[in-house]
Structure formats: structure tokens, C-alpha cells
Amino acid sequence: MILIMDPWLSAEGAFDSAWFQFPRNHHLARFVQTKLEDRTRERFIYISHIHGDHFDKPFLSRAATAQATFVIPQFRQPAFQDAISMFPSRNVVVCHDEEDFIVPGGSLTMLVDDHEFNRDSALLLRIDGHSMLNLNDCKIHDRAANIEGVDVFTCQFSGATWHPTCYDYPPERYEQIAHQKMTQKFEAVTRTIEALQPSFFLPAAGPPCFLDPTLAHINFEPVNIFPRATEFLEFFAERHGSSKVKCVALDPGDSLDAAAGMVKRVGSGERRVEFREAVRSYAADYADFFAEFTARHVGAQADDIYERLAAELQRKLDNFPLRHRVEIPLYLSGRETDSPLARVDFARGVVGLTNDISETAYYSVAVPEWELQRVLDGAITWEELSLTFRVVLHRTPDVYQPHIHAFLVLQAEDLTPYCDRFQEEEARQERIVVTAGGRSYEVDRYCRHQGGDLSLGTIVDGRHLVCPRHGWRYDLQDGGRCTTADATISAVPSRSP
Ligand code: FES
Incomplete structure (x- = not known):
């Protein structure tokens, strides 16, 4: 064969x-x-x-x-x-x-x-x-x-x-x-x-x-x-x-x-x-x-690209039941100077166009206009856009926000299933006991990122439990908070060995 x-x-x-x-x-x-x-x-x-x-x-x-x-x-x-x-x-x-x-x-x-x-x-x-x-x-x-x-x-x-x-x-x-x-x-x-x-x-x-x-x-x-x-x-x-x-x-x-x-x-x-x-x-x-590639793609955008972007983001927002959990706005714009910004207000559930970023805490993404048009035309998916590496991102505070990441990389029709799955995983109650630095802690068994099994994780520095899948670190001495993302595995000291 x-x-x-x-x-x-x-x-x-x-x-x-x-x-x-x-x-x-x-x-x-x-x-x-x-x-x-x-x-x-x-x-x-x-x-x-x-x-x-x-x-x-x-x-x-x-x-x-x-x-x-x-x-x-x-x-x-x-x-x-x-x-x-x-x-x-x-x-x-x-x-x-x-x-x-x-x-x-x-x-x-x-x-x-x-x-x-x-x-x-x-x-x-x-x-x-x-x-x-x-x-x-x-x-x-x-x-x-x-x-x-x-x-x-x-x-x-x-x-x-x-x-x-x-x-x-x-x-x-x-x-x-x-x-x-x-x-x-x-x-x-x-x-x-x-x-x-x-x-x-x-x-x-x-x-x-x-x-x-x-x-x-x-x-x-x-x-x-x-x-x-x-x-x-x-x-x-x-x-x-x-x-x-x-x-x-x-x-x-x-x-x-x-x-x-x-x-x-x-x-x-x-x-x-x-x-x-x-x-x-x-x-x-x-x-x-690439000379031919550039000639074919760059500079051939339709005039209404930002109106279409705002409409697509609104469609995503309407399919995103967990939107109320996102506290900061997301801005999406072209990488070209003077491009307007589409502002996603998760809390209010609305998307609008603006020219400035008015908050100190926000997430922003800038995309070449021609590549943005490829997404809006359905030629590539949002996830494929993220993998072109042609985007520039900024976040303040510098903390991974799983829901903003989901909103950005998933198609509109995948957002509700994402939210359902997230809530299912959140409801998984299984707890395990891990030992670090001579102390025992009771923690959630499944990683808050994508459900990695933390009973197979490793302990580093006598206090961090590291997920075996993508390496998220949970600080057992800080209640199990993730050191790089807004997530926790609720660590509490345990008497068990
Ligand atoms: S599943 Fe744990 S880091 Fe990704």
C-alpha cells in the first residue's frame, strides 16, 4: 500500500x-x-x-x-x-x-x-x-x-x-x-x-x-x-x-x-x-x-470596504453570546494611513466606524486593505487571515483574551458553537490534587485554554503548573491564576499528599 x-x-x-x-x-x-x-x-x-x-x-x-x-x-x-x-x-x-x-x-x-x-x-x-x-x-x-x-x-x-x-x-x-x-x-x-x-x-x-x-x-x-x-x-x-x-x-x-x-x-x-x-x-x-502577486492584489479595493467590514463584525457580534464577558473594545482597521477604524463594543453589542482610539485599555488589529477585502469576499477565512502574518496587533493590557481571540479568528457561524463549548468546559467540575514546592493544591483538572489534561502537566519553579498542550502556566501560589491569560484553575491548598 x-x-x-x-x-x-x-x-x-x-x-x-x-x-x-x-x-x-x-x-x-x-x-x-x-x-x-x-x-x-x-x-x-x-x-x-x-x-x-x-x-x-x-x-x-x-x-x-x-x-x-x-x-x-x-x-x-x-x-x-x-x-x-x-x-x-x-x-x-x-x-x-x-x-x-x-x-x-x-x-x-x-x-x-x-x-x-x-x-x-x-x-x-x-x-x-x-x-x-x-x-x-x-x-x-x-x-x-x-x-x-x-x-x-x-x-x-x-x-x-x-x-x-x-x-x-x-x-x-x-x-x-x-x-x-x-x-x-x-x-x-x-x-x-x-x-x-x-x-x-x-x-x-x-x-x-x-x-x-x-x-x-x-x-x-x-x-x-x-x-x-x-x-x-x-x-x-x-x-x-x-x-x-x-x-x-x-x-x-x-x-x-x-x-x-x-x-x-x-x-x-x-x-x-x-x-x-x-x-x-x-x-x-x-x-x-511577488511582483505579479502585488500587482494583482494591492490597490484594487472597493470604496465601501469599511462599511462592509463593520457589517461583517456586527454579524459576528450578533452570533457571540459571550460578548458581555469582554470588557475592552476591539478596533479593526486597514494598515494604510488614515484608514477608519471599526470599533467593536462588546458590552453594548454594537459596531461603529471611528477615526480615533479613545481608551487606554483596548485591543487593535491592522490589516492590509487588499487582504481585508479577501476576507470580506470569502476568498480566505478569518483564521487564514491570522496565519498570513500580514496583520499588526496591539493589546493593552498585555493579557491573552480568549474571547477576543475567538471573535477574531472564527467565522461568524462558528462563534455560537464556540461559546457553547466554552461554557461546557467551564462547567466541568473535576478537581485534582497536585504537589509543588512541598505543598499540595486542589485545582481544576482541565486547562482553561483548550481543555488540556493538567494531571499530566509539569511543575516548574516549585509553584507553576504548566499545561502539556500549549504551555499555559498557572501560579499555584496565586490561586491558580494563569500568568499570561485572563484565566484561573482555582487553586486552593489541600491537605492531601
Ligand atoms: S490546552 Fe492548555 S495550554 Fe492549551
């Missing part, structure tokens, strides 16, 4: 050509198509989730998918399944969480993370006596750590979010946050490798590089959430110099024979060239592409 997982191969990148594969892999599109045309074997295509760096619609629309079986996760929201059904295929197998699917020689087990902010999945393959866990960028490290008998483990080791990438922090603060996030991610991946003890670990699923001249600076920042694989491998080696796990950074085209323990290097070796030099040469090859 042939199983192709998340083939992201298009030369146009993802998220309106904001992200590009690094090292470049476009030359492998023909190779993958040949595999899909191989009639001597059964062919499967696993797509983990809807993001364009995993679900590459342009590539799939050119590929011979008609004789292949798509294997995808079952999400509550139908958008992903609907999108997959547009491609010709022999079959589409939709798997629930922990559901097995029998394939020649073994089985595939789907692991699903179905949260409004994170609809993603991972796949466990058990074939011909060997096993591989592909966690890609699905952050269920707490669940993955319990899987036994994994020979090959692969997952994302870098970040991919607009915080702090797009926030207007002073450089020192930016580097401090980025370094903390990078280290948290490295630690989460390291813990999972330690728990799984696979024969091989393959760092994968990012980070991308940025070829649009307006984003190219991200490639060259001294510290950010996009470390290269070598940085993770150095971190891991420092922590576990004696580990038997072989960590291998493969280039596109390289192969691993896990049974024989052999790596075959046929890739371009672009990863081994000095990164700055490689990415400059890559960007130079895309100069014409």
Missing part, C-alpha cells in the same frame, strides 16, 4: 502565499503524483486538517486522486469534510477519535483534537510489525505520551501563531516571549520523545519560510517561534546526550528505512546550506512571482 500524508507541495505556498516550504520540495510533486498513479498498490491520502500547509488544494486538484482513498478525521464542523468531498476519490473514510481503519498489512488509528481553535488530528500507523506516530502540528502531547510501542515518531517542534509574531512589542519583549514559547515547545516535544522512547524521531511540520518581501524580515529575526530543526536537535542532545533515540532531520527526498535503521540522503541539502543564504536565494527566485 501507499500512504501519503499531508502533501504540501504547491509552488504558491499557503495562506495567500505567506508561507513557503523550507527546504523547498516542489520538485517532489511529480514523484508523489507517480505514486498516486501506481495501480499495483492500494493508495491512501491522509489529510490531518484544513490548513493550507497540510490540505494543499492546488496540488490535490492537479493530482490523480480518483483511485485513492482519502482518510480524514471526523470533526463536528462539516467544512473540512465538505472540502475533501470536492476531489474525485475511490472512497473517503472519515474516522472518529481513536477509531481504527484496517489497511493492507495493518491499521491506521486516528487521534482527533476537535476544538474551535484547533481542529487537527494525528495518525498512528501499525503496518507489517512496525509503527509510526505522526503528530504533525496536533498538540495532543498529553495523549500521545501514553501510546506504547512507537518505532518512529514525528511532530512539529516550532511554533506557527500570530503571537508574538504579529504583535507590536518592543524588540526585547518580543524576544523574551518568543524565547519562552520556543523553549516551551521544545520541552513539550522532548517530554513526548522521552515518554514514547521511539527508535527514531523526525522533526517535521515546519517551520515555514517567508518569501513575500513584506514578510521576509521574519526569516532573519534573532529569536522567534520559528527555530530551525538543528536548534531543536541541539536542545534535545543537551538534555538527553545519552538517549538511544536517533533524531534525524530529513530533507525533502531523503528516506528512512526504519526496519534497517538506514537513512538515505538524496535531498537537495538546502537545509545544510547556511539558512540566510538559502532563503535569500529562494526569495530571489520568487521576485517575479
Whole structure:
């Protein structure tokens, strides 16, 4: 059988050509198509989730998918399944969480993370006596750590979010946050490798590089959430110099024979060239592409764009039952000078246009007008906009506000389900006892961010409980308050050991 997982191969990148594969892999599109045309074997295509760096619609629309079986996760929201059904295929197998699917020689087990902010999945393959866990960028490290008998483990080791990438922090603060996030991610991946003890670990699923001249600076920042694989491998080696796990950074085209323990290097070796030099040469090859891209998109906006923006934000607000919990206003504007601002007043449930920000506590987002128009036209979703990294955000106070984040990145029709889910999770009453610094505390079991299981969290500095999924820290000596977000797990001292 042939199983192709998340083939992201298009030369146009993802998220309106904001992200590009690094090292470049476009030359492998023909190779993958040949595999899909191989009639001597059964062919499967696993797509983990809807993001364009995993679900590459342009590539799939050119590929011979008609004789292949798509294997995808079952999400509550139908958008992903609907999108997959547009491609010709022999079959589409939709798997629930922990559901097995029998394939020649073994089985595939789907692991699903179905949260409004994170609809993603991972796949466990058990074939011909060997096993591989592909966690890609699905952050269920707490669940993955319990899987036994994994020979090959692969997952994302870098970040991919607009915080702090797009926030207007002073450089020192930016580097401090980025370094903390990078280290948290490295630690989460390291813990999972330690728990799984696979024969091989393959760092994968990012980070991308940025070829649009307006984003190219991200490639060259001294510290950010996009470390290269070598940085993770150095971190891991420092922590576990004696580990038997072989960590291998493969280039596109390289192969691993896990049974024989052999790596075959046929890739371009672009990863081994000095990164700055490689990415400059890559960007130079895309100069014409972005000249044409800019000519096509920039400066072609309709006159009524801000009226349309206000109407869309009002539609979102009308679908947002938790709006009364947001105490500060949100401003959305173009990045162009003199653009009006759409002001979202959550408390009053109204959106209006203004020219100034009149409060000291507020949240603001500035978007290039052409990209704003793409959202309003339905060409990209609000979440895809956030992943273009072409936005600039500001927040005072500098505290993560889950409801404002939800309001920004979700489509209007997803906001009511988000609110329902949030309230369901809030109502989960399970409490656990954790010990830190020689004291015991009773706390909520499930993380206020996205329900990570805090019984699998780690204690740092003798007082902070760190969630295993995305690293939120709860200060047990401060009643369980989150150190970076407006949330708490209500920690109270306990007599239990
Ligand atoms: S679930 Fe995201 S940090 Fe806990």
C-alpha cells in the first residue's frame, strides 16, 4: 500500500502565499503524483486538517486522486469534510477519535483534537510489525505520551501563531516571549520523545519560510517561534546526550528505512546550506512571482470596504453570546494611513466606524486593505487571515483574551458553537490534587485554554503548573491564576499528599 500524508507541495505556498516550504520540495510533486498513479498498490491520502500547509488544494486538484482513498478525521464542523468531498476519490473514510481503519498489512488509528481553535488530528500507523506516530502540528502531547510501542515518531517542534509574531512589542519583549514559547515547545516535544522512547524521531511540520518581501524580515529575526530543526536537535542532545533515540532531520527526498535503521540522503541539502543564504536565494527566485502577486492584489479595493467590514463584525457580534464577558473594545482597521477604524463594543453589542482610539485599555488589529477585502469576499477565512502574518496587533493590557481571540479568528457561524463549548468546559467540575514546592493544591483538572489534561502537566519553579498542550502556566501560589491569560484553575491548598 501507499500512504501519503499531508502533501504540501504547491509552488504558491499557503495562506495567500505567506508561507513557503523550507527546504523547498516542489520538485517532489511529480514523484508523489507517480505514486498516486501506481495501480499495483492500494493508495491512501491522509489529510490531518484544513490548513493550507497540510490540505494543499492546488496540488490535490492537479493530482490523480480518483483511485485513492482519502482518510480524514471526523470533526463536528462539516467544512473540512465538505472540502475533501470536492476531489474525485475511490472512497473517503472519515474516522472518529481513536477509531481504527484496517489497511493492507495493518491499521491506521486516528487521534482527533476537535476544538474551535484547533481542529487537527494525528495518525498512528501499525503496518507489517512496525509503527509510526505522526503528530504533525496536533498538540495532543498529553495523549500521545501514553501510546506504547512507537518505532518512529514525528511532530512539529516550532511554533506557527500570530503571537508574538504579529504583535507590536518592543524588540526585547518580543524576544523574551518568543524565547519562552520556543523553549516551551521544545520541552513539550522532548517530554513526548522521552515518554514514547521511539527508535527514531523526525522533526517535521515546519517551520515555514517567508518569501513575500513584506514578510521576509521574519526569516532573519534573532529569536522567534520559528527555530530551525538543528536548534531543536541541539536542545534535545543537551538534555538527553545519552538517549538511544536517533533524531534525524530529513530533507525533502531523503528516506528512512526504519526496519534497517538506514537513512538515505538524496535531498537537495538546502537545509545544510547556511539558512540566510538559502532563503535569500529562494526569495530571489520568487521576485517575479511577488511582483505579479502585488500587482494583482494591492490597490484594487472597493470604496465601501469599511462599511462592509463593520457589517461583517456586527454579524459576528450578533452570533457571540459571550460578548458581555469582554470588557475592552476591539478596533479593526486597514494598515494604510488614515484608514477608519471599526470599533467593536462588546458590552453594548454594537459596531461603529471611528477615526480615533479613545481608551487606554483596548485591543487593535491592522490589516492590509487588499487582504481585508479577501476576507470580506470569502476568498480566505478569518483564521487564514491570522496565519498570513500580514496583520499588526496591539493589546493593552498585555493579557491573552480568549474571547477576543475567538471573535477574531472564527467565522461568524462558528462563534455560537464556540461559546457553547466554552461554557461546557467551564462547567466541568473535576478537581485534582497536585504537589509543588512541598505543598499540595486542589485545582481544576482541565486547562482553561483548550481543555488540556493538567494531571499530566509539569511543575516548574516549585509553584507553576504548566499545561502539556500549549504551555499555559498557572501560579499555584496565586490561586491558580494563569500568568499570561485572563484565566484561573482555582487553586486552593489541600491537605492531601
Ligand atoms: S490546552 Fe492549551 S495550554 Fe492548555
